Amino acid sequence: MDHLLQDIVEAFRMVVRLDHEVLDAIRVTVCVSLTSTALATLVGVPLGFCIAVKTFFGKRLVIMLFQTLFALPTVLVGLLVMTLLSRRGPLGDLGLLFSPTAIVIGQFLLACPIIVNLSLSATQSIDPRVERTARTLGSGRLRTALVMFREARFAYLAAVLAGFGRVFAEVGVSMMLGGNFPGKTRTITTTIALESSKGEFALGIALGFVLLFVAFGVNIIFQILQGRTRE
Amino acid sequence: MFAAASTHCFCLIVLCGAVALPGAIDEPSAAEGLAGPLRLATTTSTENSGLLAVLIPPFEKRFGIDVDVVAVGTGKALKLGQNGDVDVVFVHARHAEEAFVDAGWGVNRRDVMYNDFVIIGPASDPAGIAGSADAAEALAKLTAAGATFVSRGDDSGTHKKEIALWQAAGVKPEVGAYLETGQGMGQTLHIAYEKGGYCLVDRGTYLAHSGKIDLKVLVEADQRLYNPYGIIAVNPARHGHAKYLSAMAFIGWVTSVEGQKIIDTFRKDGKRLFHPMAVSTKK
Amino acid sequence: MKAEILRLEGIRKHYGSKPVLDISELCVEQGAVHALVGPNGSGKTTLLEIAALISVPSQGAVYILGRDGTADETMRRKLRREVTLVDQNPYLFDTTVYRNMAFGLEARGLEREHIRSRVGEALESVGLSSLAGRRAFGLSAGEIQRVALARAMALRPALLLLDEPTANVDVFHVQILESLIREAVNDMGATVMFATHSLAQSYKLADSIHHLVEGRLSAAPPENHFSGVAEEKNGESILRLAPGVRVILPEARKGQVHFSIPPEEILLSRQEIPSSAPNTFQGRVVGMNADRRRILVTVDVGVNLVTVITPKLLDDLDLKVGDFVSVSFKVFSILLY
Numbered sequence: 001m002d003h004l005l006q007d008i009v010e011a012f013r014m015v016v017r018l019d020h021e022v023l024d025a026i027r028v029t030v031c032v033s034l035t036s037t038a039l040a041t042l043v044g045v046p047l048g049f050c051i052a053v054k055t056f057f058g059k060r061l062v063i064m065l066f067q068t069l070f071a072l073p074t075v076l077v078g079l080l081v082m083t084l085l086s087r088r089g090p091l092g093d094l095g096l097l098f099s100p101t102a103i104v105i106g107q108f109l110l111a112c113p114i115i116v117n118l119s120l121s122a123t124q125s126i127d128p129r130v131e132r133t134a135r136t137l138g139s140g141r142l143r144t145a146l147v148m149f150r151e152a153r154f155a156y157l158a159a160v161l162a163g164f165g166r167v168f169a170e171v172g173v174s175m176m177l178g179g180n181f182p183g184k185t186r187t188i189t190t191t192i193a194l195e196s197s198k199g200e201f202a203l204g205i206a207l208g209f210v211l212l213f214v215a216f217g218v219n220i221i222f223q224i225l226q227g228r229t230r231e
Numbered sequence: 232m233f234a235a236a237s238t239h240c241f242c243l244i245v246l247c248g249a250v251a252l253p254g255a256i257d258e259p260s261a262a263e264g265l266a267g268p269l270r271l272a273t274t275t276s277t278e279n280s281g282l283l284a285v286l287i288p289p290f291e292k293r294f295g296i297d298v299d300v301v302a303v304g305t306g307k308a309l310k311l312g313q314n315g316d317v318d319v320v321f322v323h324a325r326h327a328e329e330a331f332v333d334a335g336w337g338v339n340r341r342d343v344m345y346n347d348f349v350i351i352g353p354a355s356d357p358a359g360i361a362g363s364a365d366a367a368e369a370l371a372k373l374t375a376a377g378a379t380f381v382s383r384g385d386d387s388g389t390h391k392k393e394i395a396l397w398q399a400a401g402v403k404p405e406v407g408a409y410l411e412t413g414q415g416m417g418q419t420l421h422i423a424y425e426k427g428g429y430c431l432v433d434r435g436t437y438l439a440h441s442g443k444i445d446l447k448v449l450v451e452a453d454q455r456l457y458n459p460y461g462i463i464a465v466n467p468a469r470h471g472h473a474k475y476l477s478a479m480a481f482i483g484w485v486t487s488v489e490g491q492k493i494i495d496t497f498r499k500d501g502k503r504l505f506h507p508m509a510v511s512t513k514k
Numbered sequence: 515m516k517a518e519i520l521r522l523e524g525i526r527k528h529y530g531s532k533p534v535l536d537i538s539e540l541c542v543e544q545g546a547v548h549a550l551v552g553p554n555g556s557g558k559t560t561l562l563e564i565a566a567l568i569s570v571p572s573q574g575a576v577y578i579l580g581r582d583g584t585a586d587e588t589m590r591r592k593l594r595r596e597v598t599l600v601d602q603n604p605y606l607f608d609t610t611v612y613r614n615m616a617f618g619l620e621a622r623g624l625e626r627e628h629i630r631s632r633v634g635e636a637l638e639s640v641g642l643s644s645l646a647g648r649r650a651f652g653l654s655a656g657e658i659q660r661v662a663l664a665r666a667m668a669l670r671p672a673l674l675l676l677d678e679p680t681a682n683v684d685v686f687h688v689q690i691l692e693s694l695i696r697e698a699v700n701d702m703g704a705t706v707m708f709a710t711h712s713l714a715q716s717y718k719l720a721d722s723i724h725h726l727v728e729g730r731l732s733a734a735p736p737e738n739h740f741s742g743v744a745e746e747k748n749g750e751s752i753l754r755l756a757p758g759v760r761v762i763l764p765e766a767r768k769g770q771v772h773f774s775i776p777p778e779e780i781l782l783s784r785q786e787i788p789s790s791a792p793n794t795f796q797g798r799v800v801g802m803n804a805d806r807r808r809i810l811v812t813v814d815v816g817v818n819l820v821t822v823i824t825p826k827l828l829d830d831l832d833l834k835v836g837d838f839v840s841v842s843f844k845v846f847s848i849l850l851y
Contacts, residue, residue: 179301
């Protein structure tokens with residue numbers, strides 16, 4: 001038992017010293033997951049909005065498809081993207097495998113269905129009077145869409161945070177597509193995986209807490225942004 | 232209002248993109264006109280042994296290029312070489328390496344070092360195999376005693392070696408007493424420890440974990456347990472973009488007197504892991 | 515000759531197969547207050563939505579300031595700027611009162627300074643200047659109505675449509691809103707059409723009254739229109755119109771209620787109908803009027819009820835003024851406003 005305790009204390013000490021490997025891992029994690037979440041938001045929120053608002057042939061099928069993708073396993077996405085980006089694959093000439101960009105692509109595919117789905121329900125939950133009121137006040141289509149967005153802004157923000165949570169803590173895609181190179185593609189989660197494969201469980205746990213701490217920090221920033229948009 | 236928030240978000244995005252996105256940019260080296268970074272595929276046990284952490288930095292310094300190590304299972308490492316996703320492959324699976332070269336995916340295969348496998352098990356040794364000189368016989372004895380054996384089950388070098396031993400023993404392990412973990416060596420060791428079973432492991436990984444698990448070396452020194460490592464450059468004729476010159480420089484480094492000396496003197500927790508094979512280190 | 519702000523021609527509206535509106539012609543003159551009166555479900559909201567060009571009629575044309583708003587999209591969008599509709603339960607955006615008011619003005623491309631003065635004016639006219647910086651969330655129902663009205667008035671539309679503006683507000687706000695409606699016309703020169711179920715309110719405020727019953731315009735005010743205070747007794751809603759005249763209402767209501775009974779739904783008979791049957795009264799015939807194929811018989815049961823009978827029935831019953839008769843009508847024939 002004191003073996004374990006000793007390990008944990010030592011691990012935390014290592015982490016608290018914030019040696020440059022831990023800092024690198026944090027930097028890579030934050031950059032990659034913020035980028036992929038941002039891209040998924042740019043694509044996913046308008047897509048969710050449009051699907052909710054427009055009627056078209058096969059709408060139910062499309063919604064069902066996105067809901068199924070909720071359960072997309074990270075390893076599957078990793079495999080698929082790897083096949084695409086491998087030198088042997090169709091996009092091989094870009095030489096993107098084992099780079100932060102490859103991780104961003106994979107995480108984008110993970111975050112998108114979540115953001116689309118939750119934006120879809122956010123849009124559906126908008127009070128139907130919003131659109132009507134905007135139009136009676138003479139606003140055109142774009143302005144009406146913007147005001148609808150604004151009225152449900154907290155629900156959309158929740159969608160983005162859910163997408164972020166999914167990619168921030170994942171390891172399958174980061175490992176397979178990044179290559180786990182220290183300082184370049186080694187994230188907090190792949191570091192944890194590496195350390196636990198070496199049997200360094202205590203260090204893995206300590207890093208896990210680092211992950212939560214960083215996530216907390218990012219959430220605080222989001223909360224502040226949320227606060228600013230509430231006049 | 233909304234504008235303010237979206238500007239904040241946008242700035243964050245641009246900032247991160249600038250840092251995160253560049254991925255495929257190669258940096259030519261000032262020194263020898265070698266292209267970097269060099270991509271090396273190796274096995275997780277090799278990476279976890281810590282050898283590369285001492286073997287690679289001097290090379291990086293001298294030749295001025297980064298070496299990016301992808302640590303995966305043997306099968307995947309060779310596959311990455313075949314696909315051209317890495318420039319050089321460093322594994323320990325003789326037959327697979329030879330097939331790799333024969334198929335034309337790799338060139339200039341060189342022996343680098345060897346370590347050995349050991350059969351480990353609980354200190355109480357219920358199957359009574361301690362000290363056997365014949366590893367295959369030991370496995371047969373294990374099965375007869377109904378003891379649990381924990382296997383990698385993942386087509387790795389270790390797993391292939393294990394299969395070869397079972398074949399040599401001419402027996403099949405009992406279904407209930409044979410556990411396939413499908414995971415890396417570290418995880419497999421811990422499972423063997425938890426289940427009180429026997430396991431085949433490379434000495435390096437065993438030493439790395441021996442502080443945490445209470446399993447003892449029971450069978451060693453059988454010639455069949457010998458585990459040679461080979462390094463192969465990815466064939467530039469098959470993959471034009473492969474950094475052949477850099478790969479050759481690296482192969483040259485690990486098989487040089489200096490590189491071999493580093494391998495020879497590498498210790499983990501005071502114990503030797505690898506024996507150099509490429510060049511005699513005796514003066 | 516006053517100009518015509520709004521003209522509905524041949525308007526029909528169906529929801530699925532259910533006809534909801536059938537208006538052959540409705541004209542709204544400039545500079546007046548018009549009331550659209552009718553019971554619940556008569557189609558008032560639908561009519562206002564069509565007039566505001568936010569709902570498309572199944573058939574017919576809507577002319578605003580003489581131009582056809584149902585012709586094409588561009589014209590529709592353009593004319594929509596001339597009409598503003600305030601809902602019965604108005605929605606205020608989740609932001610400050612000021613921003614709510616500014617929304618429509620920004621949509622019209624007005625400059626900041628101009629917007630500021632218009633909003634200030636409008637808020638002052640509804641007496642809510644102090645609320646400009648307040649968040650819309652948390653305002654009382656009466657305040658919401660006033661802000662919604664101010665929001666619409668700030669846009670200075672040619673035609674202002676209000677759907678039951680005082681339906682959900684407290685007594686204090688009813689008075690304020692009613693005077694605001696008059697002011698909108700007098701001071702702003704707007705034309706106002708408001709929907710209400712209260713005939714009394716329409717008499718009070720309007721220059722011109724349009725009656726809507728079951729999707730159709732009716733020339734005259736409805737017959738048998740009464741109001742009174744309803745009470746709940748033994749699970750029923752009862753209204754005493756006069757001593758001995760207890761009317762059972764179709765819905766649970768309390769307090770001031772307006773209702774009418776279509777003359778066709780009132781049955782007339784010489785026989786004594788058992789008084790335990792609901793909404794049954796005895797009385798004396800006080801008047802008879804022939805109107806094409808129908809005969810309107812007025813019976814005094816304590817209040818005057820007008821019923822309709824055929825000439826044949828008149829013969830069969832050998833009815834004369836002064837006769838004692840029984841009248842009855844089903845609870846569900848009552849139209850609540």
